Amino acid sequence: MANNHERTSTNAGSLKTIIRQLVEHRWFQLTIIGIIVLNGLIIITETYYTGNRLSMILDKIIVWIFVIEMLLKLIGLGIKRYFSDRWNLFDFTIVAGSLIFYSTPFVSVLRLIRVLRLIRMIPAIPAMRKIIDSLIKSIPALTGILGLTLLIFSIYAIIGTTFFRDVLPYEFFGSFHTSLFTLMQVVTFESWASQVARPVINEIPWAWTYFISFIIIGALVILNLVVAVILSYLSQEDDVIRKEQIDRLYTENQELKRDIQEIKRLLMERNKL
Structure with a gap:
């Protein structure tokens, strides 16, 4: 029993390490940046073609991609380390707000949250994050x-x-x-x-x-x-x-x-x- 417990703990630890390495990998970050840019392009498209069904489907897919990203970071980094970063807390608020207001009649709030998702570009790009952190400290x-x-x-x-x-x-x-x-x-x-x-x-x-x-x-x-x-x-x-x-x-x-x-x-x- 003890050996099984130790083996389970070891597997869980190795899985957590693999997920942490995944979310901290450069290509993972670049993929998220690309999805954020795609999200921005979809929002811009909707200003020309209101109520486009394809854009709404893509927007839902992007929301669930962000949810998966958030869950992977929570598992890989751990809850304490994840929420110790204020940018992660901001990401969590935006993603949670997207899920909460998606099926509600508050269309204007949903649109605002969708636009705020573009701000996720800041923590995703180190140079932008550095500038904003310096502004906050100043x-x-x-x-x-x-x-x-x-x-x-x-x-x-x-x-x-x-x-x-x-x-x-x-x-x-x-x-x-x-x-x-x-x-x-x-x-x-x-x-x-x-x-x-x-x-x-x-x-x-x-x-x-x-x-x-x-x-x-x-x-x-x-x-x-x-x-x-x-x-x-x-x-x-x-x-x-x-x-x-x-x-x-x-x-x-x-x-x-x-x-x-x-x-x-x-x-x-x-x-x-």
Whole structure:
């Protein structure tokens, strides 16, 4: 009985190892990426051919492929390891939502979930996952920049409302919130000169200093601050990966040294005999 139990445990362990190697294999990941792309193409096709029966059948097949992938990962990685990765948790939510809402009258929710399935491309591609992880890690640092941005926008919105509300129609500088929206237009460089700046400067000549200073501070300086913070976290991610690689090489080197010493010891003992 004990031998049968040990044999069963060994078979289960080997099966789990095989499944883990399968889900971590490069070709398995590439296959899932291809299915996600196919899913996106089907959704795009449905925008032209609504209610196409073939696309609906293919969509159901893709959902069940994702279910099988999720089950394989749960078996191969284990429940604890699977859910310890937030991207796996996101995948689980999307797949579970697809199953729950597929046979319900909530068509709009189902369509939203089907579109969200495209986001699964992010964890499937390491380069995308690295960028998103760096963005998430940089959020605490970006909150300070966000506060500075709100302060600068508020100051310039108050100035604009005070001095320019009678020059342009109400929707530009008629109130605080309309001024904020106008400043968003200015900072994106969308028709800001011809539609906003020049009409104001024609009536109030000194207004050029208002717009130029806002563009320099609001667009160039703050944007560069955001880019600098994100790039710093991207480089930190590279440093972490590099450190892990160095630690792994150091561990392997130490193991190799121990193996060589053991072989040397055995050879010396053999020569003595």
